[in-house]
Amino acid sequence: MSTIDPEALQSHRSHLLRYAMLQLRDPSLAEDAVQETLVAAIESSSFSAQSSLRTWLVGILKHKIMDVLRRQSREPQLNVPEEEDENELVDALFRENGRWAAPPQTWADPEQSLENARFWDIFEQCNRRMPLNTARAFMMREFMDMSTEDICQELGVTSTNCWVLLHRARLALRECLDLNWFGTAR
Amino acid sequence: MLDCRHNTELLSQSCDRPLTLREKIAMRLHLMMCKGCRNFEKQLAFMRKAARELSRKL
Numbered sequence: 001m002s003t004i005d006p007e008a009l010q011s012h013r014s015h016l017l018r019y020a021m022l023q024l025r026d027p028s029l030a031e032d033a034v035q036e037t038l039v040a041a042i043e044s045s046s047f048s049a050q051s052s053l054r055t056w057l058v059g060i061l062k063h064k065i066m067d068v069l070r071r072q073s074r075e076p077q078l079n080v081p082e083e084e085d086e087n088e089l090v091d092a093l094f095r096e097n098g099r100w101a102a103p104p105q106t107w108a109d110p111e112q113s114l115e116n117a118r119f120w121d122i123f124e125q126c127n128r129r130m131p132l133n134t135a136r137a138f139m140m141r142e143f144m145d146m147s148t149e150d151i152c153q154e155l156g157v158t159s160t161n162c163w164v165l166l167h168r169a170r171l172a173l174r175e176c177l178d179l180n181w182f183g184t185a186r
Numbered sequence: 187m188l189d190c191r192h193n194t195e196l197l198s199q200s201c202d203r204p205l206t207l208r209e210k211i212a213m214r215l216h217l218m219m220c221k222g223c224r225n226f227e228k229q230l231a232f233m234r235k236a237a238r239e240l241s242r243k244l
Contacts, residue, residue, distance in 0.1 A: 098189025111232075163198070
């Protein structure tokens with residue numbers, strides 16, 4: 001067991017804040033979640049020097065975000081989010097060396113969730129959270145089974161852009177489902 | 187060697203276009219060594235399944 005240097009923790013702060021903002025969309029909620037994370041980290045004695053500090057912090061942050069989301073109302077978002085900055089989501093999910101900041105954990109028996117009405121609520125809400133162009137590309141591909149070519153034409157983008165949009169959609173959806181459904185059992 | 191960031195891009199693109207042999211090999215090699223990305227691959231497949239099912243319901 002090692003104690004953590006508070007200064008080392010602060011160096012992760014901006015990354016944690018970026019991730020929290022993506023999930024919570026509200027600066028003061030995001031600040032709170034990050035603060036609670038850092039406090040929990042300092043008070044914790046469970047950090048083992050073998051795991052990455054960043055990975056561990058993101059793990060704690062995810063729990064704090066889940067708490068915030070649970071406390072919030074369950075109403076779906078009324079505003080469609082604006083198109084996000086280019087690499088915002090990807091930058092928040094991966095470390096500078098290209099590895100996962102918090103590697104995806106196993107989802108226990110996901111097929112079973114398909115029979116749960118509450119899961120479908122969450123799934124729909126997660127889809128609604130996507131920025132407009134990302135959502136449109138994803139809908140066309142996954143719901144309407146359109147080819148990349150056709151999607152590009154519809155949206156007036158290059159195929160590379162199309163793949164970027166689809167990738168963002170999948171990353172975002174995965175995070176959302178992990179936070180709001182599959183991760184809640186952990 | 188691919189990093190996770192690039193490997194997940196490839197995994198995503200494999201849902202939308204055929205990968206070259208070279209890409210497939212690089213991806214498989216990474217997946218052999220990375221549990222996080224293996225989970226991501228499974229979760230991609232699940233999300234596709236869920237979307238398909240939802241589209242049938244709508």
